Amino acid sequence: MATKRDAILNGIGRAAELHAELGLKAKLGTGDRAINVLGALKFFNIATLFRPLEGLLGAYVPTPRSAGVLITTLRDHHVQRFTAAHELGHHVLEHRTVSLDTKVGFVARGEKEGYDYQEQEADAFAAEFLLPKWLLAAHARRQGWTREHLKRADVVYQLSLRIGASFSSTCWALAGADFLSRSEASALADLPPKASKQRALNDVTPESWRPDVWLLSERDRGAQLLGSPEDYLVFDLEEHDAGGYEWDVEPMPSAGLSIRKDERREASGNPSAFGANVRRHVVAQGQRLAVQRLTLEERRPWETATQALNTFEVDLALLGKEPVGLPRRERMLAA
Ligand SMILES: [Zn+2]
Missing domain, CATH: 2.60.40.2020 (Immunoglobulin-like)
Incomplete structure (x- = not known):
């Protein structure tokens, strides 16, 4: 029987394959931009629509030939991008069932019980697709940031902007990529970006x-x-x-x-x-x-x-x- 760990590893693996299929490492290896997640949805001919969804961040609906994706307009572009990557995950992981997503992201990984295997897989995919270690490293290299720099809230905040993700997602991605310990990431994620601004x-x-x-x-x-x-x-x-x-x-x-x-x-x-x-x-x-x-x-x-x-x-x-x-x-x- 599949475990949470299997789901996470599978989601990460599929994201890495997709980076290769889309040639993203070559395109983004200089650390000059964020991943174009809407472009990836387009690549798979997934019909994407933005709507003011109440109580829902996004939805994935498989169709005979491809799929449709709905994303809320009630949240900021960082949440929209993570949701889009999560819905893309359902597609490339071949989840052929409708998914109505009330929560996505690193926070969902903390759920111990009662959180669907497919949702964990899609979340792991989304995090790895948008914030892979090689992309974090590419941006750090361009900016001249060392591991020590990446422990500072102001640096992580600037990294999050460049990578097109929320501050807290970036903290957790840095932990996942072993640039930070989990306790360092958790302490940073609690800091309000306002102070960095x-x-x-x-x-x-x-x-x-x-x-x-x-x-x-x-x-x-x-x-x-x-x-x-x-x-x-x-x-x-x-x-x-x-x-x-x-x-x-x-x-x-x-x-x-x-x-x-x-x-x-x-x-x-x-x-x-x-x-x-x-x-x-x-x-x-x-x-x-x-x-x-x-x-x-x-x-x-x-x-x-x-x-x-x-x-x-x-x-x-x-x-x-x-x-x-x-x-x-x-x-x-x-x-
Ligand atoms: Zn989902």
């Missing part, structure tokens, strides 16, 4: 603590930011001030970002060939749905025709949760 914003006070706060540096060059429309982006970029170079922040407003603070800070370290450096510190907040590439250039203001000394670009996907209807990407393609 507060430290990241420093002396800028937001109107609400709901938006996320991204700390962005050179290491995020080329990354995709899967966030919400009102998220804060805190840029911290080296600027060759003594050489007369400065970052042109003019593209921010047209990308839907309003600048809340813009200053230069002393940088530590040796001056480069272009003169003593400072850090350009810009706090910007999103004001609307933004899906576009933001490109910033560091140049001498009087040399607009020449090539920039440095560029910094990020793909903004500040869309927040999926609204009622088909997945946004599919609607955009249909339009």
Whole structure:
């Protein structure tokens, strides 16, 4: 007879196979973005619909040729992504029965009795599909985070944003991947992300603590930011001030970002060939749905025709949760 342990191992194994089938390790190995779970549902021709489900996070309904999936619009995009991965799990694990899911995620793993074998299998699949060890490691490598760094709430919070998962899911995934002990993960998961947001914003006070706060540096060059429309982006970029170079922040407003603070800070370290450096510190907040590439250039203001000394670009996907209807990407393609 199958045990909870078998279910978890099977779910993890199937997620790893799917990473290979979809070539995700090769695509995401640089740690520049999160797993595209809606794309995976699309790959299996699973009809996906978002609805304001009461008392239900999601549902999986097998059909003769594939399946249908429903996901609630009443929760944030991190919960929607985990639910989507759970429903995808039912499909790829060949659970050919209807599943009505009132809870999904790492929390469900704690249930000892009375929790269905298939649900545990789908949860294990979802956690491994969205937060595999290789992806956690890829993001840590890009950011220069060591094991010691990953014990800090502020670092784990920034990792959770980049990986498109909730703070607590990220804590548990780090434990599953042996970056943290279970007691370290449990202590971290209890900490409110608000404190990390507060430290990241420093002396800028937001109107609400709901938006996320991204700390962005050179290491995020080329990354995709899967966030919400009102998220804060805190840029911290080296600027060759003594050489007369400065970052042109003019593209921010047209990308839907309003600048809340813009200053230069002393940088530590040796001056480069272009003169003593400072850090350009810009706090910007999103004001609307933004899906576009933001490109910033560091140049001498009087040399607009020449090539920039440095560029910094990020793909903004500040869309927040999926609204009622088909997945946004599919609607955009249909339009
Ligand atoms: Zn389920």
